[in-house]
Amino acid sequence: xxxxxxTPKFQVLKTGQxxxxxxxxxxxxxxxxxYRQDPGMGLRLIHYxxxxxxxxxxxxxxxxxxxxxxxxxxxxxxxxxxPSQTSVYFCASSYLPRGYQETPYFGPGTRLLVL
Amino acid sequence: xxxxxQSPEALRLQEGESSSLNCSYTVSxxxxxxxYRQDPGKGPEFLxxxxxxxxxxxxxxxxxxxxxxxxxxxxTAPKPEDSATYLCAVSFGNxxxxxxxxxRLTIIP
Numbered sequence: 001x002x003x004x005x006x007t008p009k010f011q012v013l014k015t016g017q018x019x020x021x022x023x024x025x026x027x028x029x030x031x032x033x034x035y036r037q038d039p040g041m042g043l044r045l046i047h048y049x050x051x052x053x054x055x056x057x058x059x060x061x062x063x064x065x066x067x068x069x070x071x072x073x074x075x076x077x078x079x080x081x082x083p084s085q086t087s088v089y090f091c092a093s094s095y096l097p098r099g100y101q102e103t104p105y106f107g108p109g110t111r112l113l114v115l
Numbered sequence: 116x117x118x119x120x121q122s123p124e125a126l127r128l129q130e131g132e133s134s135s136l137n138c139s140y141t142v143s144x145x146x147x148x149x150x151y152r153q154d155p156g157k158g159p160e161f162l163x164x165x166x167x168x169x170x171x172x173x174x175x176x177x178x179x180x181x182x183x184x185x186x187x188x189x190x191t192a193p194k195p196e197d198s199a200t201y202l203c204a205v206s207f208g209n210x211x212x213x214x215x216x217x218x219r220l221t222i223i224p
Contacts, residue, residue: 042214101147101206
């Protein structure tokens with residue numbers, strides 16, 4: 001299994017540009033999520049999905065859109081990039097909780113620089 | 116508000132010098148506590164999952180323990196390759212995780 005994969009690894013954008021960060025998993029996990037990691041702040045949840053066709057907002061959703069058309073893929077879209085969105089983005093996946101929280105597994109990350 | 120606090124922020128140890136990292140949390144229906152290791156430029160790598168107070172998990176030189184208010188990651192006789200940032204994350208009763216800010220561990224040969 002490849003686990004959780006993310007593309008691209010690194011991206012530079014100009015303010016106002018849009019782009020899509022790709023995330024895919026091959027573990028048949030129902031739950032997928034996007035986090036951003038900034039120095040001194042820990043990972044913060046952006047959006048998450050509990051299955052195909054179902055998405056919801058996390059802690060910091062503004063400026064980002066998601067969709068979930070398949071179990072395997074969960075892309076994150078930046079509609080109009082801003083310098084405040086410069087960060088490292090991680091995708092994670094897990095089975096849905098069944099009483100207790102299932103272990104999330106993370107991808108390698110996408111480093112985004114917005115100029 | 117549910118919070119996760121990790122201490123210390125940074126820790127430098129000599130090779131072979133054992134120590135512990137702390138993860139404390141405010142209780143609101145703990146449904147799981149997770150430890151990850153993160154190397155520079157990489158994604159978090161899963162280490163341990165703990166669910167109940169009194170539970171312990173071990174892997175090589177690492178041992179994770181859980182009480183009702185905190186978890187410890189004990190590192191015994193560390194080696195330079197154990198240098199990394201160690202992250203703690205807690206599930207408080209929904210599918211979402213709350214992360215601490217991590218402990219940056221450096222092992223000096």
